[in-house]
Amino acid sequence: MFNYLAKKFNLVRLLRKQSTQNANGKKQSGLKISPHLKQNLETLKKTFKESNDFVIREFSFGSKEEPINVALVYIEGLVAKTSINDDIMKPLMYDSSFAGFINTYQPNDIIAFIDERLLSMADSIKVSNLEEVVEGCLDGHTILLVEGETQALSISNQGWERRSISEPQGEVVVRGPREGFTETLRINTSLLRRKxxxxxxxxxxxxxxxxxxxxxxxxxxxxxxxxxxxxxxxxxxxxxxxxxxxxxxxxxxxxxxxxxxxxxxxxxxxxxxxxxxxxxxxxxxxxxxxxxxxxxxxxxxxxxxxxAEDYYSRPYYSSLVRILRYMGFLFSLYGPGFFVAVVAFHQELIPDALIITISSAMEGTPFPVALEAIGMGIVFEILREAGVRLPKAVGQSVSIVGALVLGDAVVSAGFVSSTMVIVVAFTAIASFVVTSHSDAESIIRFVMTLLGSALGLFGITIGTIGILIHLSALRSFGSPYLSPLAPISWLDLKDTFLRFPLWAMITRPKTIGWNNYQRESLDLIPKPPQKKKDK
Amino acid sequence: MARNTRIIQLIIILILITFFFSGCWNYRELDDLAIVTGVAFDQAENPDKILMTTQVVVPKNLGSEGGNGPTFINVKSTGFTVMEAVRNYNAKLDRRPFFPFTEIVVFSKEIAREGIAPYLDFFIRDPEPRSQAWIIISDSDAQDLLEEFANIEGIPTRALRQMIERQQGAMSNIASSDVVEFAQAFHSKSRQPVASIIEIKGEGKEKEVLLKETAIFNEDKLIGTLDRSEGRGYLWIINKVESGIIVVEEPGLSNDKISLELLLSQSKMIPRITGDKLEIKIEVSMESQIAEQMGDLDLSKHDVLQSLERRQAAVIHNEIMAAVKKAQDLRTDIFGFGQAFTRKYPKEMRSLEAKWDEHFPLIEVSTEIKSSIRRTAVQTRPLT
Amino acid sequence: MKLEGGKIPANQLVFLIIGFIYGTVVIINPGRAAGNDAWLAFIVSMLVGLCFAAIYVILAQRFQTKNLLEINDLVFGPYLGKLISLVYLWYFFHLGAIVLRNFGDFLAGIIFPETPISVFLITMVLICASAVRNGIEVIGRTSIILTIITTIILVLTSLLSIPLMDFNNLLPILQTTKLKEFLTTVLISATFPFGETVVFLMIFSTVNNPKKLKLTTLIAFLFGGGLLLIQAIRNIAVLGTLMDIYTYPSYTAVRAVNIFEVITRIEILVVINFLTMGFIKVTVLYYAVSLGTAQLLKLKSYLPVVLPIGILMICLSLLQFESSFENSYFTYTIYPFYALPFQIFLPLLTLLVAIIRGKKGVPG
Incomplete structure (x- = not known):
């Protein structure tokens, strides 16, 4: 045991040393592009370890006497082939000679000439470093290297297979835009720009x-x-x-x-x-x-x-839904824990109307109620995980088998009381109401169940205080995590428990964007048009 | 960041501690408990001991897929004190008796005559029993009330509780009090408690249970009863009449009866001291509707209605006066007249309070009744 | 040298003081000797308490960013000042232990009769320790939410018990109680909970806007006291003559609530109130003791002393009373006189000496 720890410790120390050395010895190799095309290509080939998707296309153009030798390097699959054919090679090899262009102009700076006069590409930059060439290739650029030049052109014509914009599965809305981000950064930024x-x-x-x-x-x-x-x-x-x-x-x-x-x-x-x-x-x-x-x-x-939908639909129902979300969150945190605490410690809290029902359901179940709650909680998490990972069609049948068949069988076999199944099932549904905090929810639910079965409501209250302390100590990039609740900020409560009408949300959230706080003019409440006086 | 780790460690330790070291102290499963729905106290054979009968539900046979066995069992136990009797159940019953769902507490008349306060202490002091259980005085042995009788609920104690609560809402002529109300009255120097009396009639399958009358106490000792009309008189005075039927005779020669259904009622007691004389005026304002008419008088006439109203007031007046007379004869201030005087004449009462049982019978009671009949249900004329 | 770098806005202090005033009064009723005049006694004691608080606030505003121990050093000189500080720290420490004990007595006596009292004390101190270690900012933020929850519960339970109330129980006013009893009650409620706010002299210095202190304290006292007044009236109106036989009237008063047979026995809400508010009270005292000890010992951080103090607090609260009877005897008869020197005489003395010697805090 100690040996193992000592080894671990040594490993950490070794890594520390290495990383400091790396930091010291690390310098950009900064290899310049040499005027010899062949040499550049060799270096590049070595850099890419002769991978077969790394393509080098050498060709020349211009007059027969003084041909200009160039090479295009790119990575197959990352670039749009048609664009290389039509917009890079064709202008260079065909258009230039056809017009006798090169002969007429005799340019001094061939790179600039190609860039400015020949290529019909929108986006190209000059690079002078082999690092940048490699990076360009990897980003899906096509690089044009010219014999005798210490610069190269990095032409942006990325064209890989990309998923088209589709509705995100995780955040479905009834009202509101359906488009979602994709895996491609540029498309994503463009989506933002368009908003x-x-x-x-x-x-x-x-x-x-x-x-x-x-x-x-x-x-x-x-x-x-x-x-x-x-x-x-x-x-x-x-x-x-x-x-x-x-x-x-x-x-x-x-x-x-x-x-x-x-x-x-x-x-x-x-x-x-x-x-x-x-x-x-x-x-x-x-x-x-x-x-x-x-x-x-x-x-x-x-x-x-x-x-998002809160803001797209009208405020009254949005506010109601929001309150329901808080209730669902609380229920999914405390559901099983509270139930166990009540049934195992504070039976007097059960309403008269329910005591007979609950106690007859509990009758004869073999396990203590605490174990039932924890066990059913675990079963639920397993079912959920199985349902999420499986293909959609299978996933659904898993959840049906899990929820209906298993639940029913467990009760009728007398393993678990039906009340417990109801509580766990409802907790499960409630936990889907607030998806952002769902992982914290699951963990805290287990903790609460444990505390509830150890110390009843005292345990749950203590656990709640503990969570509150933890939450109030959290910060996210400088903003207190619990704001606007604690520290309290009255203005921001407009969008907390209730969603105020849009025309009433005059300021931006205080804790985040306070240096420029007014987001709309004051008098936006819709009013009927003023009647013109009859003459 | 280190701070957060510490919190997490703390929480983990906390959970471990709580879970492993305290997991069994107060932990009791619902199926370790025998849910008590009612308790009855009788005199045991040994005169120093208490015979306690508890009614316990059998959840196995209740609920949606209940079995066929009995839905409840009655268990007897004796002891010198209530608590001892409760503990003795552990030698008789396979589960621990659990009192928060106790709905009624029954006392036999013998015990009630000797005083029930010693028994009530358990229900007030112990955190477990509920203090909203109804107090019932049984005409015969208290334990007999917990035996099976014809009812819909299936559990006698529940049925008794429903009866008491229904009675209050629909008839309002028998007063009842729960443990707290009883204790409040008992604890107060200027008010005495009451409770309901229940009687058993018939045997075996024809056994019937009915709310008979109101028991009146001096301190905690049963000293007399109020019959149903006196009972309503009592309820008029303390402003607890919720509903009920007032039967009056038709004006005119025929003795046909008319039922007036009470809709609203409010009452107040107004104490006054003039010199040495203590007076109290009961102000009742009530409203009723004609619910039934056995004769054939046209009631839509104004003067007929007025005379009905006067008759109604007379009935109420008589009920009140009968109740007052009974209480004054027994020298027990069940109405809380003493409290009313204390509120209005605190200084005078300081000397009077000590000998309140002597002053109470001398109080002159008068009534002022605002009686009105509002509607005649859906009919305006008699059938004939 | 500042041990606590955190600053709390004035509005958090409001919640903190309200929570502190609620404290154990949520369940223990200091005014039971006055019978049905308890609510009147409560109002009077609130006014007395406000006078106490005025002294604290004046003191705090005179010395701006200095807390109680620094004020003592300044006013009485380093040696006598240290001695007085030590005495204060003992009081806070002892008060914390008493509050803890009240906790334990209630939980172990009523809610969990078979569980040993030490379980509750240890759990409570652990959770308070984690709050104390996180500093005043976190305590302040936690108190906001807990105080709001408690307020809601208090109002809710009072509303739900309206059907049980008989306001005639409040009458007659000032007739049945003797003057002596009334004054005793006033004294008890003035020292507990209002006078106990003397501990905030340790916290006033962390408020980022000291000018608002007066208003803040006033609002907190009126609001907190007002809610406790509602509670007192509710208890008298519901329990009537039985008020003085129950150890925990608030608990018993809401036991009777029964709405449609579904909302019944909501007394557990009162217990939750008691837990959360007791937490705030213990935490504030605990924090003051930890900070003060570190300051006296000239430590760089108060974190190392937190747990040892917590352990000592548990020990003291376990050892100080043999039984809960002894505890309530102490609370109702000895405590008021024990607390008065700390709550009024010492602060007043400090203020007078400060004025005579012309000592003042340097702003900033």
């Missing part, structure tokens, strides 16, 4: 992941978002020194404020309208290439109870 037609929407690009070099984009609205928060987000993302960023979840786990908390301190959404709304409240969004899930910070506890 917010404003140059103040800033998109900053970063590359994260030492091996994957994933593109990460930070989006915020200048003038609304707090500069400190933006800087903090940037710093934290830049500090990530890891191999791979495969999904935005990686970023989330590296930059969150409270890694030991069951509660998420970073929000996420797959819907551009949701993210746009959060940006407009002064939050910062983090888009990661390869993931349709966009992160938003700061994330407050109450955001879990807000849904």
């Amino acid at each position: 917010i037609h404003n140059p103040d929407l800033v998109l900053e690009m970063l590359k994260v992941g030492q091996k994957t070099r994933t593109n990460v984009c930070i989006a915020y609205i200048a003038g609304i978002a707090d500069d400190g928060v933006v800087q903090e987000v940037k710093n934290r993302i830049e500090d990530i020194k890891t191999d791979a960023i495969l999904e935005s979840g990686y970023i989330e786990q590296f930059i969150e404020d409270a890694p030991f908390s069951p509660f998420a301190t970073i929000g996420n959404s797959e819907k551009p309208d949701v993210v746009a709304a959060k940006l407009l409240e002064g939050r910062v969004a983090i888009l990661v290439d390869g993931s349709p899930v966009v992160l938003t910070v700061p994330f407050l506890f109450i955001e879990g109870f807000q849904s």
Whole structure:
């Protein structure tokens, strides 16, 4: 045991040493592009370890006497082939010679000439570094290298297979836009741009992941978002020194404020309208290439109870639904715990009308009620996991078998009381009401059940106080997690338990975007038009 | 961050501690408990001891898929004190008796005559029993009331409770009080408690249970009864009449009866001290409708209605006066006249309170009744 | 050197004080000697309590960012000041232990009769310790939510027991109780809970807007006292003459609630109130003791002393009374006189000496 710990400790120390050495010895190799085309190509081939999707196309154009030797390098599958054919090779090989262009102009700077006169591509930049060439290839650019030049053209004509925009499965709405983010960063940013037609929407690009070099984009609205928060987000993302960023979840786990908390301190959404709304409240969004899930910070506890649809439908029903969500959340936290506490400690709390029903249902079940609750909780989590992972058709049958057949059989066999099945089943349904906090919910539900079966309602109250202490100690990028409840901010309560009418939400949330707080003019309440006086 | 780890550690330790070390102290499964729905107290053979009968439900035979066995059982136990009797159940019953669902507490008349306060202490002091259980005085042995009789509920105690509560709402002529009300009255120097008396009639299958009359107490000792009309008189005075039928005779020569159904009633007692004389005026304002007419008088006439109203007032007046007379004869202030005087004349009452049982019979009671008949149901004229 | 870097806004202090005033009064009734005049005695004691609080606030505002121990040092000099600070710390510590004991007595006596009292004390102190370690900001935020929940529960239980109320029970006013009893009740309720707010002298200095202190304290006293007044009236109206025989009148009063046979026996809500408010009270006292001890010992952080103090507090609360009878005897007869020096004489003395010696806190 101690040996093992000592080994662990040594490993950690070794890694520490290494990383400091790396930091010291690490310098950009910064290999310049040499004028010799062949040499460049050799280096590139070596860099890509002769992978067979790395394509080099060498050709020449211009006059026979002085042909200009060039090479196109790209990665098969990342570029649009037709665009290489029509927009790069054709102008160079065909159009230029046909017009006798080269001969006429005799350019000094061939690269600039090609870029400015020949290529019919919108997006191309000059690079002078082999690093950049490699990076360009990996991003799906096509690189044009020219013999005798120390610069190359990086032409952006990415064209890989991408999923089209579709409705996100996780956030279905009845009213509101159906489109969702995809796996492609550019499409995602374009979706945001299309929502917010404003140059103040800033998109900053970063590359994260030492091996994957994933593109990460930070989006915020200048003038609304707090500069400190933006800087903090940037710093934290830049500090990530890891191999791979495969999904935005990686970023989330590296930059969150409270890694030991069951509660998420970073929000996420797959819907551009949701993210746009959060940006407009002064939050910062983090888009990661390869993931349709966009992160938003700061994330407050109450955001879990807000849904996009609340704002699209009229306020009365939205407010009702929101209150129901809080009730569902509370029920799913306390349901089994409270039930166990009442049945095992405080039987006098059961209403007269129910005592006979409950006690006759409990009669003859072999296990203590605490065990029943915990066991059924575990069974439910297993069923849920099975249902989520399986293909849709099978998943449904799993849930039917689980819910109906198993539930019924368990009761009629007398293993578990029917009341317990009702409680657990309803808890399960209630836990789907607030999906943002669902993982914390499950954990806390178990804790509450344990506390309830150990110390009754005293245990549950103590557990609740403990959770409250924990929640009040949390912060998400500088904002207290429980705001606007604690610290209390009266203005922000307009969007907490009730959803005030849109014309009454005059200010942006105080804790997030307070440097520019007015979001609409004061007198927006719809009024009937003033009647013209009859003459 | 380190802070958070500590919290997590703390919480984990807490859970472990609570779960492993305290898991059994107060933990009791619902199927370890015998749910008591009613308790009856009788005199045991040994005169120092109490015979306690509890009614316990058998959940196995109740509920949606209940079995065929009995839905309840009655268990007897004796002891010098109530608590001892309760503990003695553990030697008789396979489960621990559990009192929060107690709906009625029955006392036999003998016990009630000797005083029931010693028994009630258990229901007030112990956190477990419910203090809203109705107090019932049984005409015969208290334990007999818990035996099976014809009822719809299936559990005698439940049926008795329903009867008492129905009676209050629909008839209002027998007063009843629960443990707390009884204790409040008993504890007060200027008010005496009451309770309902239930009688058993018939044997075996024809056994019937009925609410008979109101028991009146001095301190905690049963000293007399109020019959049904006196009972309503009592309820008029303390403003507890909720509903009921007032039967009056038709004006005119025929002795045909008319039933007036009470709709609304409010009453107040107004004490006054003039010199040495204590007076109290009962103000009742009530409203009723004609629910039934056995004769054939046209009631839509104004003067007929007025005379009906006067007759109605007379009935109420008589009921009140009968109740007052009974109580004054027995020298027991069940109405709380003393409290009314204390509120209005606290200084005078300080000297009077000590000998209230001597002053109470001397109080002059008068009534002022605002009687009105509002509607004649759906008919305005008699059938004939 | 500042041990506590956190600052709380004035509106959090309101909730903290309300929670502190609720404290154990949610369940223990200091005014039972006055019978049906308890509510009147309560109003008078609230006014007396406000006078107490005025002294504390004046003191705190005079010394802006200084807390009680620093004020003592400034006013009485380093040696005498330290001694007086020590005496204060003992009082806070002892008060914390008493509150804990009330807790334990109630839970182990009424709700969990078979469970040993130490379980509740240990659990409670652990949870309070975690709050104390998180600092005043977290305590403040937690108190907001807990106080709001308690207020809702208090109002709800009072509304639900309206059918049980007989307001005639409030009459006659000031006739049945003797003056001596009335004054005793006033004294008891003034020292418990209102005078106990002297502990906030340790916390006033962390409020980020000291100018608002007066208003804040006034609002908190009126609101907290008002709600307790509602509670007192409810208890008298429901229980009537039985008021003085019950140990825990609030608990018994709502036991009788029965709405449609479904909402019954809601006394457990009162217990939850008691737990959450007791938590706030213990935490505030615990925090003050921890901070003060660290300050006296010139430590860099108060975190190391938190757990030892908690353990000592558990020990004291277990050892100080043999039984719950002894506890209630102490609360109703000895405590008021024991607490008065700390609640009024010492603060008043400090203020007078400060004025005479012309000591003042340097703002900022």
